[in-house]
Amino acid sequence: MDLTLLQAETEEDIASLADMASRIWFEYFVSIISKEQIEYMVEKFQSVAAIQDQTKRQGYEYYFMNVHGANIGYLGIKEEDGRLFLSKFYILKEHRGKGYASQAMKLLTELCKKRSLGSIWLTVNRHNHSTIAVYEKKGFKTVRTQVADIGNGFVMDDYVMEKKIAE
Template identity: 30%
Template sequence: MSLHCDIRPAQLDDRPAIIALADQIWRAHYPDMISVEQIDYMLAQRYHPEALREQITGPDQWFDLVFVEGELSGFAQYLLKEPGEMKLDKLYLLPSLHGKGYGSRLIHHVKKKAREQGCERLVLSVNKQNQKAIDAYLRNGFRIRESIVVDIGGGFVMDDYVMEKDL
């Protein structure tokens, strides 16, 4: 199995493709963890064109696309938060690519960018029910830092672990 993939920065013209891919991934992956209503709410909140404009062009943040065999297959969005800390805010791959090393490749890519920005730590939040992702992050050297519950509006909360990895 070749782990070749191309990773490139997202452009504003990529927003429709990102929205479609996020919709496909979320609806395949999250129904066992959160309600369809919460999926709809979070997709509308995080993946509309203006939100993506900020994530792609905003200062101290990056949005990268992953192409496998020339097809858009995933993405990562990350930003500087605390001094010395990069937050991996989004890391998504098509479910058919899970467990094949592409997520680890993407984490390595983000770690490199974090080091270039002078960061000492990479942090992320992951749904406590998302054991597949938690296991993947643990395999990539992350540890659970804390448990949080965040009110995101609309009557919904994110019940997450914050995980971190020293760089």
């Protein structure tokens, strides 16, 4: 396995992660949501201040997906109610389609087993068809839909998907 997970812990790590998040979000989500909503969401959820708050006060953990010393993406997770919430899972454009998402999912599954967590769940935009297809291929099933008001006149229109973890 080429991919390792490196926890983002220092201020420099968090700044680097926030920069990567902004790059990925503006490159990827412009076909799904407006530029204004991306700007709002990056500031609200993926800025340095937001990530620091999530890791210090809300129980989130952030990891770089690292391949041979290079950070190629990141993920954010949170344990809750015996399950793992996969809050963020993003890979830089030039590294997509190389099997890294599958490797990261294997590492997350191992983490769940080690922590005795029964499933991984996530939310995904209902119009993000390619990502939904990837999650389905990885064993996730849609369990419900949800529309969440995130402020400033914006909503997240998502599927909630879950994958059971075998003992």
